[in-house]
């Protein structure tokens with residue numbers, strides 16, 4: 001089996017910053033309420049004029065990741081684009097990105113819809129292909145423009161989300177160092193599918209004028225239910241990947257959890273017994289960017305020097321579906 005390495009990472013965060021105070025002008029809320037209940041202060045919102053579509057954000061982030069990995073676009077032989085807000089229904093955003101990057105090697109390009117777990121799903125799926133030598137370098141993306149799907153009149157949900165993108169180039173470790181994916185887990189529990197959904201706008205119920213009038217076509221969430229399952233699942237999955245790799249929490253240098261609510265992260269941390277200083281948190285700046293939270297948090301901690309080569313990272317994600325996944329890796 002080949003060893004698998006994160007060769008480079010990159011992010012793109014939209015230019016427009018929307019603060020809690022800005023939201024006070026749109027819905028009945030307050031900076032204090034939002035910060036206390038969620039840990040969020042700001043979120044980024046994509047331009048609707050163009051230039052910041054999910055594929056554009058991924059394009060900019062990938063250029064940085066390629067540079068960090070010292071690779072060319074044509075070195076990528078698999079693109080996995082995780083998003084619940086793709087550019088279009090067809091073609092998939094991975095193909096759009098392949099073209100934007102000028103990749104001419106006809107590499108495979110797929111979108112996956114695993115909500116907030118999408119990036120971790122992507123990492124874990126390509127790991128298998130790299131391990132058996134089927135591919136050499138995969139580009140895994142989490143890129144979301146949730147601002148399009150959020151009901152900006154619903155204070156229960158609109159305060160929670162933001163837009164952004166994070167990517168990682170994951171490939172065969174040819175450097176002879178200890179970097180590797182040590183263990184992984186993917187899971188789902190469809191019995192909680194109504195906790196966070198967007199039933200209007202698919203094949204079953206196309207959007208009608210009535211839906212538009214009633215704002216029924218947006219994402220909707222049962223926050224309390226999500227909160228409970230999220231904490232339990234994040235803690236369980238973290239323990240699972242540690243057990244699979246015969247490691248303990250002591251071996252983990254950094255926990256990089258999905259950023260949905262700082263209280264979810266803190267509760268999970270307490271359930272696991274991991275010291276807060278080992279947990280990467282940036283929800284205050286970006287809110288919940290779904291599939292993009294884990295790669296953005298990971299990239300920022302690499303860029304500012306907290307995460308160093310040889311560190312053991314635990315990626316831990318949970319989202320609508322209900323999907324979940326975790327990865328234990330040596331960076």
Ligand SMILES: CC(C)(COP(=O)(O)OP(=O)(O)OC[C@H]1O[C@@H](n2cnc3c(N)ncnc32)[C@H](O)[C@@H]1OP(=O)(O)O)[C@@H](O)C(=O)NCCC(=O)NCCS
Pocket residue numbers: 028029030033034037038116155156157159160196221222223224226227230260261288318319320
């Ligand atoms: C949504 C969430 C922040 C709500 O926090 P909470 O502590 O459970 O708050 P509650 O739902 O009990 O609401 C308390 C009160 O605040 C009100 N409220 C809700 N949103 C508000 C807002 N933005 N500003 C002010 N008040 C608000 C509610 O209406 C409620 O008022 P009521 O008691 O008069 O009915 C929290 O449940 C959460 O983060 N859940 C997880 C959501 C998530 O991230 N899911 C995605 C995972 S991938």
